Ligand SMILES: NC(=O)c1ccc[n+]([C@@H]2O[C@H](COP(=O)([O-])OP(=O)(O)OC[C@H]3O[C@@H](n4cnc5c(N)ncnc54)[C@H](O)[C@@H]3O)[C@@H](O)[C@H]2O)c1
């Protein structure tokens with residue numbers, strides 16, 4: 300990991316440092332556009348072909364049904380089941396608290412406005428399964444979808460070498476009451492859920508993280524079809540802010556946890572202490588050596604760096620410019636600097652709050668905006684699965700109060716039919 304001094308960085312170098320992999324030569328886009336086009340044109344046939352090409356599996360069908368899921372899920376141990384159940388309970392509890400009825404508002408006498416939630420009817424969940432299979436992501440998407448009351452939940456996840464999903468994905472499906480999983484991964488899964496195929500239904504909105512192919516496919520279908528997406532949730536990233544009070548071995552562990560996701564993950568340390576930076580880097584080396592995924596981690600670290608700042612406020616300034624998916628304030632005095640956070644997907648406070656807790660089981664959602672999209676997007680929540688429909692009701696007193704003003708407003712825009720829709724009511 301390269302080390303930079305914040306005071307040596309000008310505006311352009313900061314802009315370069317905070318820029319993520321943006322597919323400058325459009326290599327990913329070219330591959331993804333071809334996949335999208337083939338699935339749109341050939342439907343299931345293309346899905347079978349891509350399972351062979353990208354996942355190296357010859358599928359004889361594209362889904363697993365409830366009986367198959369039950370059989371696969373039976374392999375999980377009691378401890379694994381308890382851990383998944385605890386994660387389920389915490390995520391459920393936190394997400395359930397997000398549903399709140401809103402008040403009706405009387406904007407003027409006789410005029411009442413309010414909003415009501417309606418679930419998005421058909422949703423598609425993408426559960427990654429390339430470098431690691433992520434049943435935790437299935438919980439993070441399936442729980443809010445269920446709480447929101449979505450009617451149809453389509454789930455796609457890449458096939459394992461045996462053409463199936465693993466026992467944990469199968470178990471989560473059963474816990475969520477989902478009785479079919481499509482063994483389709485990558486951009487082709489996004490295409491299938493956006494266009495529909497002979498086997499897979501078109502959905503209204505697609506959710507879920509994924510690699511660069513998945514994320515590019517989501518951003519393309521968002522602008523070219525009527526299917527919406529949650530957000531661009533691509534390769535994982537973390538930014539740790541540390542000072543003299545931080546523990547180098549904790550910092551290193553957190554940096555490595557996100558680096559482990561894939562070679563395009565990014566882990567950033569921003570610290571006011573050159574001494575802590577040095578110690579954390581020694582720890583990173585030491586801890587990497589014993590990781591089973593050391594090769595992936597090393598490649599991700601090549602793409603990662605350290606910034607040494609003069610003050611914690613400079614550190615926050617850099618963090619807000621970077622707009623991380625995960626922000627860890629690994630400092631004792633986090634309460635003072637937390638109000639300075641402007642851009643971040645999810646925040647981990649103090650030295651005893653590992654990012655992994657949020658990845659699995661604290662209760663918050665781990666499907667979060669990457670590549671600086673935390674400037675404008677929030678992570679997945681129950682809100683992501685509902686629409687908020689506005690209502691208004693006007694009484695006879697209300698139309699007398701509001702009507703004359705609407706008539707003038709319509710007239711000043713030159714829209715006489717609009718004015719008349721009020722005038723006929725005032726007359727009659
Ligand atoms: N932002 C978030 O909220 C969040 C959460 C969890 C995971 N993630 C990220 O999700 C990603 C998961 O990626 P993954 O690769 O492990 O799984 P994935 O399921 O996203 O991708 C695997 C699929 O990619 C396709 N693929 C692989 N190589 C290809 C190629 N050369 N051309 C076209 N398609 C190809 C295959 O079809 C395969 O099924 C990681 O980068 C991880 O960091 C992000």
Ligand SMILES: N[C@H](CO)Cc1c[nH]c[nH+]1
Pocket residue numbers: 433435436534535536557624658665666667
């Ligand atoms: N850190 C990932 C989000 O970027 C989520 C995850 C799933 N499993 C482990 N981690």
Ligand SMILES: [Zn+2]
Pocket residue numbers: 535556557560658
């Ligand atoms: Zn993670």
